[in-house]
Amino acid sequence: MTKAASIPLDTALDAVPGLPAFSLKMLNSEGINTVGDLVTCYPTRHEDRRSLAFKGFSPGETPVCHHVRILKTRVLRFGKGGGVFEVVVEAAQNNLMNQQLTLRWFKMTFLQKVLAVDMELMVYGKIKEIKARLIMDHPDYEVVRDEEDDATAKIHTGRLVPIYRLRGGLKQKPLRAAIWQVIDQLNATCIPDLLPKPKTAGEFAGMSRGKALLTLHRPIEQSDLEQAKRYLALEEFYLMQLRVVKRKLHFKQTRGWSQPATGSLATEFLNNLPFTLTEAQQRCLEEIKEDMAELQPMNRLLHGDVGSGKTVVALAAMLIAVEAGQQTVLMAPTQILAEQHYANALRWLEPLGIRVSLRTGSKREDGYSLGSAGRWPASAVDSTAEINAVAPLPSNEPHLLIGTHALLYGEESFARLGLVVIDEQHKFGVAQRTKLIDQGRMPDVLVMTATPIPRTLTLTLYGDLDVSTIDQRPKERGKVITAVREITKVEDVTKFVLTQLDEGRQCYIVYPLIEESEKLDASAAKTGFTEWSKRLAPNSVELLHGRMAPEEKESIMKRFRKGDIQALVSTTVIEVGVDVPNATMMLIHDAGRYGLAQLHQLRGRIGRGTHTSYAVLFIAKGDKESQQRLHILEETNDGFLIAEEDLRRRGPGDVLGQAQSGQAPLCFGEMLADTRLVALARQLAMRTLTTDPLLLKEEHANLRPFLQDINTSMQMSIQ
Numbered sequence: 001m002t003k004a005a006s007i008p009l010d011t012a013l014d015a016v017p018g019l020p021a022f023s024l025k026m027l028n029s030e031g032i033n034t035v036g037d038l039v040t041c042y043p044t045r046h047e048d049r050r051s052l053a054f055k056g057f058s059p060g061e062t063p064v065c066h067h068v069r070i071l072k073t074r075v076l077r078f079g080k081g082g083g084v085f086e087v088v089v090e091a092a093q094n095n096l097m098n099q100q101l102t103l104r105w106f107k108m109t110f111l112q113k114v115l116a117v118d119m120e121l122m123v124y125g126k127i128k129e130i131k132a133r134l135i136m137d138h139p140d141y142e143v144v145r146d147e148e149d150d151a152t153a154k155i156h157t158g159r160l161v162p163i164y165r166l167r168g169g170l171k172q173k174p175l176r177a178a179i180w181q182v183i184d185q186l187n188a189t190c191i192p193d194l195l196p197k198p199k200t201a202g203e204f205a206g207m208s209r210g211k212a213l214l215t216l217h218r219p220i221e222q223s224d225l226e227q228a229k230r231y232l233a234l235e236e237f238y239l240m241q242l243r244v245v246k247r248k249l250h251f252k253q254t255r256g257w258s259q260p261a262t263g264s265l266a267t268e269f270l271n272n273l274p275f276t277l278t279e280a281q282q283r284c285l286e287e288i289k290e291d292m293a294e295l296q297p298m299n300r301l302l303h304g305d306v307g308s309g310k311t312v313v314a315l316a317a318m319l320i321a322v323e324a325g326q327q328t329v330l331m332a333p334t335q336i337l338a339e340q341h342y343a344n345a346l347r348w349l350e351p352l353g354i355r356v357s358l359r360t361g362s363k364r365e366d367g368y369s370l371g372s373a374g375r376w377p378a379s380a381v382d383s384t385a386e387i388n389a390v391a392p393l394p395s396n397e398p399h400l401l402i403g404t405h406a407l408l409y410g411e412e413s414f415a416r417l418g419l420v421v422i423d424e425q426h427k428f429g430v431a432q433r434t435k436l437i438d439q440g441r442m443p444d445v446l447v448m449t450a451t452p453i454p455r456t457l458t459l460t461l462y463g464d465l466d467v468s469t470i471d472q473r474p475k476e477r478g479k480v481i482t483a484v485r486e487i488t489k490v491e492d493v494t495k496f497v498l499t500q501l502d503e504g505r506q507c508y509i510v511y512p513l514i515e516e517s518e519k520l521d522a523s524a525a526k527t528g529f530t531e532w533s534k535r536l537a538p539n540s541v542e543l544l545h546g547r548m549a550p551e552e553k554e555s556i557m558k559r560f561r562k563g564d565i566q567a568l569v570s571t572t573v574i575e576v577g578v579d580v581p582n583a584t585m586m587l588i589h590d591a592g593r594y595g596l597a598q599l600h601q602l603r604g605r606i607g608r609g610t611h612t613s614y615a616v617l618f619i620a621k622g623d624k625e626s627q628q629r630l631h632i633l634e635e636t637n638d639g640f641l642i643a644e645e646d647l648r649r650r651g652p653g654d655v656l657g658q659a660q661s662g663q664a665p666l667c668f669g670e671m672l673a674d675t676r677l678v679a680l681a682r683q684l685a686m687r688t689l690t691t692d693p694l695l696l697k698e699e700h701a702n703l704r705p706f707l708q709d710i711n712t713s714m715q716m717s718i719q
């Protein structure tokens with residue numbers, strides 16, 4: 001095997017010698033047409049099949065790989081649609097212990113046509129012990145040595161074997177063999193780098209794209225593999241950062257409004273508040289003011305833990321826009337939140353002569369209309385003097401508009417949109433944000449997050465924004481004490497809740513689903529409501545869930561806020577933003593089903609007054625895993641710490657949820673928990689873009705195809 005020459009990455013696969021026709025066809029049908037396409041099919045993991053000396057089957061939490069032989073198979077049938085395919089196996093080599101292992105596949109009885117006695121398999125999965133039987137459920141498996149010659153055996157065993165993600169008609173072994181075949185004809189030094197050359201010292205010294213790709217498909221040592229994966233992750237993050245940093249730089253070059261604070265309204269508002277801003281709130285407001293005064297549009301993230309007081313900062317910013325003669329919009333993710341913001345705005349802002357309007361799907365009764373204000377001149381206005389020269393806002397137009405998504409799809413458009421505030425951003429996608437922005441002319445934008453986000457994700461998801469962090473809570477807050485309890489303790493908890501209700505406090509009781517679902521076996525809010533009504537009698541208990549009519553929800557929230565309702569049984573509709581300071585208790589059923597960040601967000605609804613608050617997280621009896629996972633919530637109230645832990649445990653896919661939609665899935669996403677790596681990618685992207693803003697110089701020719709991708713995906717997200 002000589003590697004002096006190398007086939008170029010854009011070589012069509014049918015020009016590569018040695019690829020079987022059926023593999024070729026299958027690859028082409030999945031859109032894998034060139035050598036480059038093939039080598040960027042990354043393995044999702046590797047199995048160490050170098051030494052499969054049998055050390056026994058032993059139960060444990062980590063998945064293990066074994067080489068086994070099938071002793072018997074059988075199909076068990078029960079219930080409707082049920083059926084289990086069971087395979088009993090023994091070690092294929094060095095089987096000195098005579099141990100047996102049972103492999104089980106539920107609802108996959110068709111496997112009886114695939115697996116038969118005497119076949120040898122590579123299996124990968126967790127082994128557990130049930131009633132003295134060792135069992136592996138739904139293992140990944142691969143048939144060994146059926147109609148396979150020795151030449152190809154070395155591809156599939158005896159090394160650190162890559163396991164690829166399969167799609168369509170692709171099968172593991174032919175795909176692996178095809179990649180092996182192609183790698184044979186590649187020379188690492190001929191594969192161009194995407195990343196700028198790494199420094200001669202440090203983690204990535206001597207690394208290159210070619211070397212990393214070859215190592216990934218054909219690692220020799222585990223340590224090389226780790227390094228290669230990190231290099232490719234860095235590369236992936238770098239491309240992503242190029243995209244966000246590019247967008248950021250682009251914003252910086254556009255012209256919006258200059259909205260200098262004249263001080264009158266915002267200051268009056270702040271002076272009227274029953275509290276003073278924390279230092280962190282003040283600092284963030286200053287940063288926002290400076291941005292708004294600039295001619296470039298503001299694109300800022302206001303980041304803070306639940307209850308850190310983002311709303312007042314946003315309202316002050318909105319008043320600055322009003323001072324500058326502009327209109328401003330506050331968008332909330334749910335109707336309940338929009339109503340709440342509206343109530344606050346009426347209370348705080350109407351006395352200052354501000355006209356506030358609420359637009360949600362169901363409500364348009366305040367009589368204000370939009371869009372009649374004289375349009376601004378086509379070119380942006382540079383100063384307040386010029387703004388004031390434009391006709392004043394007609395008195396039938398609101399200064400401040402509050403609403404939900406519905407705002408995006410209404411007919412009306414804003415004539416003078418100076419500032420858009422988007423609350424609890426994680427419920428919105430980039431596309432929605434852009435749509436609203438498009439209705440005005442480059443307004444200032446302030447995005448508020450619902451939960452603290454780990455730094456790496458901030459750089460990734462909000463990398464095109466400047467960030468202000470409220471890293472301090474208002475002082476006179478009561479503590480929140482959190483306890484994880486097995487559901488069998490519900491009687492004790494009820495007693496405690498009753499004493500608190502007697503003292504005049506209120507309680508949230510949260511359930512994960514609206515209706516009993518067979519599949520998830522979750523306790524539902526409706527059933528829960530009946531139970532808790534009895535337990536807490538004679539206190540007034542009400543039910544709130546997402547499928548109720550908006551008016552009904554609103555009236556229940558109103559009564560809860562007024563204290564007419566003592567306990568509110570609800571689904572997670574109360575998750576974001578709801579603010580009732582007298583509610584000091586929260587019981588969360590089936591807490592094991594939630595992520596840490598979501599639980600933290602939920603309990604952020606309590607501890608808003610001066611009283612000590614209590615959150616009880618109910619878990620199933622004996623659920624050790626949840627007990628352990630949720631323990632951090634008992635330990636700390638620091639949302640940033642919790643978010644980091646959540647990211648480490650669950651991986652970014654789950655943590656990002658909807659926020660990630662519209663972005664390509666990451667191959668090395670799990671490394672997003674690595675702050676250093678993401679920060680390095682950011683640095684490199686900054687450097688590339690500032691030293692070569694057009695990215696068109698010869699040295700970046702390799703990046704060009706990737707940047708074309710970037711441009712199209714940006715356009716897509718803007719539609």
Ligand code: ADP
Nearest residue numbers: 275276277278306307308309310311312474579
């Ligand atoms: P979040 O940051 O979670 O959106 P909010 O803006 O809803 O939090 O604020 C939570 C509560 O704290 C509100 O009742 C708000 O009026 C109050 N608040 C905000 N800032 C302060 C402060 N500096 N001191 C005391 N209370 C404050």
Ligand code: MG
Nearest residue numbers: 310311423577
């Ligand atoms: Mg809020």
